[in-house]
Each structure stands twice: as structure tokens, then as C-alpha cells.
Amino acid sequence: MRHTISVLVENEFGVLTRVAGLFSGRGFNIESLSVAPTLDATISRMTIVTSGDDRILEQINKQLNKLIDTIKVIDFTGEDFIEREMALIKVTAEEATRAEILRICDIFRGKVVDITPKCYTVEVTGSPVKVNAIIDLLRPMGIKELVRSGPVVLGRGPKGWKGN
Amino acid sequence: MKLTGSKILLESLVLEGVDTIFGYPGGTVINIYDDLMGSSIKHVLTRHEQAAVHAADGYARATGKVGVAIATSGPGATNTITGIATAYMDSIPLVVITGQVPTALIGNDAFQEADLIGITRPITKHNYLVRDVNELARIIKQAFYIARTGRPGPVVIDLPKDVQIATAKFEYPDTVELRGYKPTFSGNVRMVEKAVKMMLTAKKPVLYVGGGATLADAHNELMELAETLQAPVTTTLMGMACFPTRHPLSLGMLGMHGTYYANMAVTNSDLLIALGARFDDRVTGKISTFAPHAKIIHVDVDPTSIKKNVRVDLPIVGDLRDVLKKMNKKLAEHRDETTQAGETLKPWHMEIAGWRKEQPMTYKSSKTEIKPQFVIEKLRELASDDAIITTEVGQHQMWTAQFFDFTQPRTFLSSGGLGTMGYGLPAALGAQAAFPERQVIDISGDGSFQMNSQELATLVQYRLPVKIVILNNNFLGMVRQWQQLFFDKRYSQTCMELPIDFIKLAEAYGANGLRASRPDEVEEVIRQALAMPGPVIMEFKVSREENVVPMVPAGAGLNEMVLRTA
Numbered sequence: 075m076r077h078t079i080s081v082l083v084e085n086e087f088g089v090l091t092r093v094a095g096l097f098s099g100r101g102f103n104i105e106s107l108s109v110a111p112t113l114d115a116t117i118s119r120m121t122i123v124t125s126g127d128d129r130i131l132e133q134i135n136k137q138l139n140k141l142i143d144t145i146k147v148i149d150f151t152g153e154d155f156i157e158r159e160m161a162l163i164k165v166t167a168e169e170a171t172r173a174e175i176l177r178i179c180d181i182f183r184g185k186v187v188d189i190t191p192k193c194y195t196v197e198v199t200g201s202p203v204k205v206n207a208i209i210d211l212l213r214p215m216g217i218k219e220l221v222r223s224g225p226v227v228l229g230r231g232p233k234g235w236k237g238n
Numbered sequence: 239m240k241l242t243g244s245k246i247l248l249e250s251l252v253l254e255g256v257d258t259i260f261g262y263p264g265g266t267v268i269n270i271y272d273d274l275m276g277s278s279i280k281h282v283l284t285r286h287e288q289a290a291v292h293a294a295d296g297y298a299r300a301t302g303k304v305g306v307a308i309a310t311s312g313p314g315a316t317n318t319i320t321g322i323a324t325a326y327m328d329s330i331p332l333v334v335i336t337g338q339v340p341t342a343l344i345g346n347d348a349f350q351e352a353d354l355i356g357i358t359r360p361i362t363k364h365n366y367l368v369r370d371v372n373e374l375a376r377i378i379k380q381a382f383y384i385a386r387t388g389r390p391g392p393v394v395i396d397l398p399k400d401v402q403i404a405t406a407k408f409e410y411p412d413t414v415e416l417r418g419y420k421p422t423f424s425g426n427v428r429m430v431e432k433a434v435k436m437m438l439t440a441k442k443p444v445l446y447v448g449g450g451a452t453l454a455d456a457h458n459e460l461m462e463l464a465e466t467l468q469a470p471v472t473t474t475l476m477g478m479a480c481f482p483t484r485h486p487l488s489l490g491m492l493g494m495h496g497t498y499y500a501n502m503a504v505t506n507s508d509l510l511i512a513l514g515a516r517f518d519d520r521v522t523g524k525i526s527t528f529a530p531h532a533k534i535i536h537v538d539v540d541p542t543s544i545k546k547n548v549r550v551d552l553p554i555v556g557d558l559r560d561v562l563k564k565m566n567k568k569l570a571e572h573r574d575e576t577t578q579a580g581e582t583l584k585p586w587h588m589e590i591a592g593w594r595k596e597q598p599m600t601y602k603s604s605k606t607e608i609k610p611q612f613v614i615e616k617l618r619e620l621a622s623d624d625a626i627i628t629t630e631v632g633q634h635q636m637w638t639a640q641f642f643d644f645t646q647p648r649t650f651l652s653s654g655g656l657g658t659m660g661y662g663l664p665a666a667l668g669a670q671a672a673f674p675e676r677q678v679i680d681i682s683g684d685g686s687f688q689m690n691s692q693e694l695a696t697l698v699q700y701r702l703p704v705k706i707v708i709l710n711n712n713f714l715g716m717v718r719q720w721q722q723l724f725f726d727k728r729y730s731q732t733c734m735e736l737p738i739d740f741i742k743l744a745e746a747y748g749a750n751g752l753r754a755s756r757p758d759e760v761e762e763v764i765r766q767a768l769a770m771p772g773p774v775i776m777e778f779k780v781s782r783e784e785n786v787v788p789m790v791p792a793g794a795g796l797n798e799m800v801l802r803t804a
Contacts, residue, residue: 084418087367088355088359088367091356091359092359099360129545132545133542136541137542139541140540140541140542142364142384142416145417145418
């Protein structure tokens with residue numbers, strides 16, 4: 075089963091290796107990982123999408139907590155949360171397909187952020203399912219290159235982690 | 239006043255109460271070694287960096303304090319790896335200081351450079367690369383705090399040469415601020431109450447005690463709990479010596495080479511109370527048949543140990559000594575029920591006594607050949623009660639666990655988790671440096687002994703009178719045993735064909751050597767060796783193909799023990 079976990083860590087030298095190494099060393103799976111500093115520059119927030127049964131998930135949570143550099147682990151399993159991923163998609167834009175690409179973009183509330191005579195670069199944000207859907211629709215036009223950020227998540231409602 | 243990094247390091251060690259460190263000098267720690275000459279800290283020069291870490295580990299296990307080792311960058315640092323991994327697997331508090339090339343050269347493949355932070359990440363509790371001398375004192379304070387609190391473990395401080403030379407104002411912090419590290423010390427009272435209820439209604443309880451009991455110095459509280467409940471006690475290899483083996487409630491060790499009665503008791507128990515143990519595969523055998531009828535209470539300071547390998551009915555996270563104190567206090571409030579519970583356990587004790595009678599821990603004695611088990615028994619008889627025993631890894635280690643009756647905590651030092659051959663001699667060195675007046679004995683095999691035999695030089699140089707027992711069968715005995723039982727006696731590369739003259743080896747280093755080839759010589763050799771002032775090798779030519787039994791074959795259940803082999 076797919077699980078999303080946020081980890082707040084000390085924004086220090088080598089901390090990414092500690093987290094990544096923990097996953098590889100213990101045979102846990104990482105589907106995606108994104109990381110950036112929070113409002114407090116001494117803290118980074120990682121969003122990790124992983125998979126495994128309840129026992130594995132419990133170990134992942136505990137092992138992450140055990141790292142000295144881990145300040146907080148938030149497991150979104152069973153929680154109501156907002157999940158967003160961004161993709162930049164470089165798609166072939168011929169005379170015949172340009173209008174269709176713009177229409178698809180519109181439907182997904184995407185934007186064309188770079189244009190050349192033969193190519194559009196589309197920016198789209200949404201849940202991973204939505205990003206998958208636009209990729210599927212653009213594929214027939216010819217995707218030249220694509221990058222996905224991996225999801226970032228926040229819990230719904232007013233509660234926040236110390237405002238960070 | 240400003241101090242150099244190397245002076246800050248040594249001053250900080252003194253403030254942490256460090257009196258002895260183990261190490262080996264080199265280019266990137268030469269400044270530290272220069273400052274050591276004016277320091278109150280005693281330095282023991284081992285002959286290999288691996289041995290320095292094992293010695294610090296032996297020192298830590300014997301004293302309960304944090305052990306400290308030091309090595310230079312590159313090969314010096316990589317030589318410490320086995321020592322660090324050994325300590326990590328057995329949760330031993332260490333601070334290992336390694337030199338590093340100057341910060342400007344890091345990443346340049348400089349001479350004697352190795353990415354030690356990268357290499358040691360999975361085998362340390364935490365590690366630090368010090369990049370600013372102003373951070374050094376804080377890092378040392380944190381390193382010692384992390385090493386000894388919660389579930390203890392090794393911490394590495396990688397110290398570049400330029401940071402040792404740079405100066406900073408020295409102020410050793412009084413407190414530690416680590417927002418990500420808050421180990422749970424105090425056990426939850428409601429959980430303890432629930433546990434006590436389960437204990438008072440159990441009909442077939444077993445206390446299963448691991449190395450956590452030693453680390454928490456909880457032997458007195460453990461004894462009180464066992465005697466109040468009248469519950470039988472089995473220990474892991476790491477829990478050995480925390481509960482006296484000769485005590486009527488002791489079942490000895492459980493697991494792969496545990497006693498028949500301990501394994502049968504666990505298999506038939508209705509309540510298994512795990513105290514500072516982690517359900518290692520060598521303990522449980524096949525998980526699906528492990529304690530199948532038992533409810534499990536698991537007390538551990540490390541939440542990751544709980545529910546890692548087995549289901550747990552009642553988890554309690556906390557310091558074992560604190561939790562046991564609370565349990566004993568709660569039990570004292572239920573004196574009538576406790577007495578009642580003791581009565582209801584009588585049939586359980588009868589059942590265990592039956593297993594004990596059916597398959598006692600014994601061996602076939604011989605008048606012509608020296609049986610290794612006989613040597614261990616004689617040694618127990620002749621060594622003092624507070625003697626510190628270390629072992630290497632293999633058959634001799636299991637025979638020591640089976641036949642040496644330990645009576646006091648912190649008297650059995652052995653590499654349980656990693657299973658490191660070559661651990662025992664340097665660990666004995668470290669223990670002897672901590673307790674110069676006590677008997678320290680390394681029990682080893684001819685294979686393991688040769689993995690760190692160079693430390694004989696250290697023993698002689700520092701007048702550390704460690705006694706070394708070599709149970710010599712000219713085999714890598716444990717692997718040979720597996721080959722005999724599971725590989726049709728195909729002894730691939732397990733026969734140590736070159737016979738070593740261990741007596742001459744001892745003499746070459748300026749130590750003494752004694753040999754016994756017949757059973758009637760054993761006692762005299764031990765007596766003589768124990769009476770000699772310096773380090774002594776006692777070589778016993780033992781029966782070559784003796785096996786360690788009982789044995790639970792890998793992948794089998796605890797109730798499927800092999801009790802004797804051909």
C-alpha cells in the first residue's frame with residue numbers, strides 16, 4: 075500500500091544521505107522524495123512516498139524517528155491531506171496539434187511556459203493522478219522530455235506544525 | 239583564552255571523565271598525540287586500530303562508561319569499522335575519534351583520505367564531521383550524550399587536521415540541546431499496571447532477558463522481579479551474567495545453542511516477558527513456531543525493537559531499570575495475589591524440572607581427550623567470582639555461555655550481534671586496563687585468536703596480565719560443525735592445517751605460554767597460569783570434532799532441537 079510521510083529534519087550536511095541510506099539499508103521502498111527548507115532555515119521538510127504493509131510502515135516511522143537529525147515524522151496514512159505534484163512537460167507542437175495541446179492545458183489548468191516553433195513546455199500542478207492523466211493525453215503528440223517534482227503534502231484543516 | 243582544536247578535544251575528554259583511551263597515531267592526528275604528552279589521560283597504544291576500538295568496547299562493557307578510541311584518517315579510520323559495527327550491534331557506548339585530511343582537501347582523493355562519515359553512517363548511532371573549531375566542544379558534548387543515553391551506541395567524530403590546529407575560545411557546554419533526540423526514559427505507568435495484571439494471572443510465565451538488562455544495570459531489579467513472581471528466567475547471550483546461572487529460577491541461555499529446558503519453556507509458555515531483548519533470529523528460530531501460546535510483553539528503550547520481528551501484546555518503551563522498579567513497586571501492593579500466583583506456578587516449575595531432568599546441559603566426558611567443555615568448567619572452578627571473561631566467536635563462545643556459570647553482571651564480554659572473531663583479546667585488554675587488579679580471561683579458539691594475536695604485544699608493553707585460553711582443535715570449529723551436519727562432512731577450508739606453536743608465539747612477545755594435551759594436565763595449567771603475574775597463553779589441545787549441542791538448525795523452530803550429533 076502507498077503511504078505518504080513528511081519528515082522534518084535538521085537542515086544539516088549529510089541529512090539526506092541519512093534518510094536515503096536508512097531506506098536502502100533496511101530494504102524500504104522510496105517511490106519519490108522531495109526536500110526543501112521550511113520557513114525556519116535550520117529545518118528541512120522531506121516528503122516521502124513509500125509502500126509496504128502496516129508492519130513495514132510502523133518500522134519506517136520508528137526508524138525515521140530514531141535518526142538524531144529527525145525532528146518530527148508526520149505519517150499521512152488515514153489522514154485527510156492535500157497532495158500536489160508539479161510537472162514540466164516538453165511536448166512537440168506541430169501546426170496540427172498546437173490547438174489541442176492548449177485545450178488540454180486549459181482543462182488541466184496548466185500553463186505553457188516556453189514556446190519554440192516546434193515545441194511547447196507545459197507546466198502543470200495537481201495530484202499525481204491528475205499529472206498522470208495530462209501526461210497520457212499529451213503522449214500522442216510526442217513528449218520530448220518530462221520532469222516531475224514528486225508530491226508534496228500538507229494536512230487539511232487549520233492545524234499546522236509550529237507554523238512551519 | 240583560546241585553545242587549539244586538539245587541546246579542546248583533550249580538555250573535553252577530561253571533563254567527560256575519560257581516564258583511558260585506546261588508539262594508534264598517524265599523520266592527521268599527530269597534533270592530538272603531541273598534546274596527549276601533557277594530558278592526564280592515559281593512552282594505550284594497540285597494534286591495530288580494530289583492536290583499539292574493541293579495547294574501548296571491552297572497557298565500556300566492563301565499566302558501564304563510554305569507551306574512547308582514536309585513529310588516523312584513511313586506513314587508520316577504515317580499520318576501525320569492524321570495531322564500530324561490533325559496538326553498534328551490541329549497543330555499546332563509544333566515542334571514536336578519527337583524523338581527517340584538512341577541510342580544503344576533503345573530496346580531492348587526498349593522501350589517506352576516506353569518507354568516514356559516509357562509511358560509518360549505517361553502523362553508528364550518529365556521526366559528525368567537524369568543520370569549524372568553534373563547534374567542536376558542543377559536538378563532543380553531544381557525542382557523549384548520544385553514545386550513553388537511550389539505546390547506547392557508537393558515535394564517530396571525524397576531525398580534520400586544520401580544525402585540530404585552528405583555535406577557538408573553549409567553553410564546555412553544561413547542557414545538550416538536541417530537538418530531534420529525546421529518548422524515553424520513564425516507562426508508562428498504565429502499561430506497567432497492565433503488565434503486572436498479566437503477570438499475576440499467567441500460569442506459565444518466562445522472563446526473557448537480553449543485553450538491555452546489562453546496559454541499564456538492572457540486575458538487582460530483575461532479581462527482585464523474578465523472585466517475587468517466582469518466574470523462570472532465560473537470558474540471551476548478551477543478557478548472560480545479568481542473572482546468576484546457578485540460581486534455581488535460571489534456565490540458562492535460550493535460542494540456537496540454548497538449553498533444552500529454556501527452549502521448551504519458551505515454546506510452552508503462556509506469557510513471555512521480554513526485557514531489553516530484541517528477538518534476534520538466533521534466539522527465535524522459526525518465527526511462526528516461536529512461543530506460539532504466549533502473550534508477549536516487550537520492554538525496550540528503543541521503540542524500533544518493538545514489533546520488529548514478532549507480534550507484541552503489550553509494549554513498554556522506557557529504561558529497563560525504571561520499568562522494573564515500577565513493576566516491583568506495583569507487585570509489592572499486591573502481596574496476597576503475588577503469593578497466590580507463586581502457588582499457581584508450581585505445576586509449571588514441575589514441568590520445567592521434567593525437561594531439565596530429561597535433557598540436562600551436559601557433555602560426554604573423556605579420560606583420554608581434553609573436552610573443551612571440561613576446560614570451561616575447570617576454569618569456572620578456579621577463576622575468581624568477579625573474573626571478567628571475554629570470548630571470541632565460535633564454538634568456544636557457545637561452550638563458555640553453556641558451561642561457565644556467571645554470577646555477576648558485566649563479567650561476560652562477547653560479540654553477540656555482529657559475531658566478530660578477534661573481539662575477545664582486545665576486549666580483554668580494555669577490561670584489564672579498566673580493572674588492573676581483577677582477573678581478566680579471554681576464552682578463544684585457535685582460529686579467532688589469530689585474528690588479533692598481535693595484541694599480545696600491547697598486553698606485555700602495558701603489563702596487562704590478561705590470561706588467554708586457546709581451545710585448540712586445529713579447526714574453524716563452528717563452520718566445521720555446520721559442514722559436518724549440513725554439508726555431508728565436506729570440510730572446505732575449515733581445517734587450520736598449519737599447527738601454530740602458541741607457546742613460542744607467547745614467548746616471542748615476552749609473555750608466558752603453557753600447554754595441556756591430556757585431561758589430567760588441565761587443572762595444573764590453569765592453576766599455574768592464574769598464579770603468574772603477566773599475560774599467559776594456556777593452550778589446550780582439545781578433542782578435534784566436538785560439537786556444540788543442543789542446536790536448533792537454521793530455519794527450524796526452538797522445539798526442533800538437535801540434542802546430540804554422531
